[in-house]
Amino acid sequence: MPTFALGPNQYGKAETRIVRVTRGPGGDEITDLNVSVSLRGDLAASHLTGDNAAVLPTDTQKNTVYAFAREHGIDGIEAFATRLARHFVESQPSIHGARVAVEQYPWQPVDGRHSFRRDGGEIRTATVHHDDAGTQVVSGVRDLVLLKTTDSEFHGFVQDRYTTLPETRDRILATSVNATWRHAGPAGDAYGTARAALIEAFADTHSLALQQTLYAMGERVLAACPGVVEVKLSLPNRHHFLVDLTPFGLDNPNEVYYAADRPYGLIEGSVRRDDDVAEEVAWSF
Template sequence: MAIILGDNQYGKAESRLVRIVRDSPRHEIRDLNVTTALRGPFEAAYLDGDQSAVLPTDTQKNTAFAFAKSHGVQSIEGFGLDLARHFVDDIAPVEGARIEIEEYAWQRAVVDGVEHDHTWLRSGQEVRTAAVTVDASGDHVVGGLKDLVLLKSTGSEFAGFLSDEFTTLPETHDRVMATALDVKWRFTSVDLEWDAVYAEIKRLLVAQFATLQSLALQQTLWHMGKAVMEAVPEIAEVRLVAPNKHHFAYDLDRFGLENANEVFWAADRPYGLIEATLIRDDAPAAGDAWRASAGLA
């Protein structure tokens, strides 16, 4: 029996990078968390401790900050592509690079009814994500969002489910449905208006959640993913993960009070965890698009 080295990569995880554009009185801000990972013939570093082919992770961190200045951050997808292509094209012996980015949103402070030029408040309803992989198979971009917390107070049912001797859950045709969405989508193009596409995807996800008379969270995820893929033909695949944030009507009968779905116990655990993947039947191969590094995106 022989022991061999399998898949490996190395990089710098979670460099907190803030880029402020201040070439006019009205400043702009992009607030990122950047992870880089390089792939290639690095076996000697693992097997023999030979670092001669290893670009230090500190250098990868420095490159991200330098590119934030020299290339700017127009979008996290575009910034990730700039970084990944640099590592693959300019650094021998790197054969593949993965860049994972989280972005935290800010909104301008309003002072005396006017947006302030250089003051913001953290505002993000969710964390925007991007995962960029560049290797011999091409350039791959996976966009996404996580921790988008949604709740609707009606328009959700759960009934007609399988029951056995351990089933105690009552059927309901009127319940609170809440979740914290984690959604990722794989593009077939790297030439898009990234910020506009992101805004449209988020709008579609929220609209489907709000307007569908949901018979199950599974059904809601299907319609969310389907709406996104119908609207954005450059998306080959959508992966959705949604915890079911249960809200149980609290028993007020013992206090002589009626509770007509007005007061709830919000249970944080245990929770249902619903997952779904939608993919076009003619989707191109994903390559290493889903092969994670730090798992930020």
């Protein structure tokens, strides 16, 4: 007879949406978050027999997020996620590890007091893992769209019988940056500095390949943020191709392009300090 065993498992409340308004005499501030909690521990009985004695309901996890926002405030998503992760592990004997992932959506004041506008698609992120081994904080940004109209080349690549791409010494380079950076300690908030470093490196680098730009961006973050030990980047190449206007008797001196949304090149990699030996905690199913 075959035998079976329960493998790694986790549970939690995903995507709790919370908007906190901080009111003050100089005007209001908005913090708009999407919070996901995942818990691990002695939870086998719930799977094997339906015994929920060790299960903290996911509805309770949702309520905890709301209550912490009121009782402790949100003074930064890394700190907020850390408080929640530690609470779930320290308050529940059956829970040995917690992951709290937070997305923050930017709003900007319109009148300086009570009106706001939602910024573009860029999203700030933070993920905190906490267990007996300690606390790990990973910050990031998603969908940071960058484009440069020149200072980008691509040539000298492998060519075979299927190659049709021409070499170029001048092209548009565009991408939607998805980046995360791992902090050396449990507390870290270098978002503004890291974001600026990503943008500056993209702009400053005369790119011979998007891979070269990726490394320059990661290296710039590490140089600007001493508390960061590793940067991971995923850079889709948002291709812009010159339109052939010769059928209409027109030239096209790098002025008219069409933007192709797919397929696209996807360049991914990490840049880390030489003395970094810790590995980022992976919770994925």
